[in-house]
Amino acid sequence: MRGTSSDGAPEPELGLELTQVGAYAVVAVTGEIDMYTVQKLREAVRQLIAEGKTRVAIDLTPTDFCDSSGLGLLIGARRRLADAGGALVVVCGNPRIRKLLDMTGLDKVLDVREAVPSE
Amino acid sequence: MSASKHDQRGEPAAVRFAFTPAAAYVRAARLVAADVASHAGVATGLLDEVRQAVGEACTRAILRHRDCGLDDLVRVEFSIGDRFIAKITDNAQDLRADSEGDHASSPHRNEARSNDHEAIEEDTLSEEITLIVLGGLVEDLVVTGPDREHGTTVTMSWPLPGRSPSADH
Numbered sequence: 028m029r030g031t032s033s034d035g036a037p038e039p040e041l042g043l044e045l046t047q048v049g050a051y052a053v054v055a056v057t058g059e060i061d062m063y064t065v066q067k068l069r070e071a072v073r074q075l076i077a078e079g080k081t082r083v084a085i086d087l088t089p090t091d092f093c094d095s096s097g098l099g100l101l102i103g104a105r106r107r108l109a110d111a112g113g114a115l116v117v118v119c120g121n122p123r124i125r126k127l128l129d130m131t132g133l134d135k136v137l138d139v140r141e142a143v144p145s146e
Numbered sequence: 147m148s149a150s151k152h153d154q155r156g157e158p159a160a161v162r163f164a165f166t167p168a169a170a171y172v173r174a175a176r177l178v179a180a181d182v183a184s185h186a187g188v189a190t191g192l193l194d195e196v197r198q199a200v201g202e203a204c205t206r207a208i209l210r211h212r213d214c215g216l217d218d219l220v221r222v223e224f225s226i227g228d229r230f231i232a233k234i235t236d237n238a239q240d241l242r243a244d245s246e247g248d249h250a251s252s253p254h255r256n257e258a259r260s261n262d263h264e265a266i267e268e269d270t271l272s273e274e275i276t277l278i279v280l281g282g283l284v285e286d287l288v289v290t291g292p293d294r295e296h297g298t299t300v301t302m303s304w305p306l307p308g309r310s311p312s313a314d315h
Contacts (some may be wrong), residue, residue: 092198095202096205098279103267105266
């Protein structure tokens with residue numbers, strides 16, 4: 028279950044781990060991405076862009092669940108990063124989420140890979 | 147919860163609830179859906195699909211209420227008969243059918259996040275994607291409405307092993 032913050036409000040059940048792999052700032056996402064938790068991931072991408080890190084890899088391999096809110100975020104993040112002169116890579120070795128990307132055709136719009144690019 | 151009313155397919159609602167259109171409740175709705183489906187006997191391999199689909203339909207309903215500045219409850223109903231049926235109903239009427247155009251210019255529209263253009267833009271994308279996901283995910287999917295007086299209802303069903311498939315459509 029979700030934890031609660033000091034004011035009693037439920038905390039998003041979403042974990043973000045930020046690392047740097049080669050040229051990419053990698054955001055590994057654990058937990059569930061839905062319309063409640065997606066704001067946390069949106070803020071993380073914003074922060075990276077603000078820091079000038081515009082080559083970003085969002086790693087959905089450890090993600091338990093992702094719905095259309097997460098897919099909407101990926102499309103928005105791709106555009107914002109491209110506008111900033113960078114690029115978004117979606118790392119997804121998770122068959123359920125991969126199926127979602129394929130089903131919606133986003134596998135052809137987004138740069139989806141099995142691993143973070145090494146270059 | 148109630149079992150007094152029958153749905154359009156003639157099955158009594160086994161579980162019925164409603165929630166305020168807030169993102170925090172989508173998870174609860176999809177977990178209840180998977181649990182009720184499991185108890186109904188939906189195959190284990192389909193439970194993820196039920197969970198995802200009900201979550202998508204609830205997300206869509208919340209976004210539709212948010213677009214119209216509605217605080218009305220989103221209604222969810224599960225019925226168990228020849229098939230497991232999930233119905234998610236919103237109250238967001240057809241804005242284009244409103245000749246006054248009051249809703250479209252409502253001061254409540256996206257009021258809470260009027261300065262977060264990225265979030266609003268991504269929500270709009272998400273609302274469109276929900277139907278794409280539902281269409282790809284659920285074999286038996288019917289979306290009715292909206293019209294001038296009612297919102298939309300997303301009705302989905304999944305087979306129950308050993309039951310007659312006569313309830314199909």
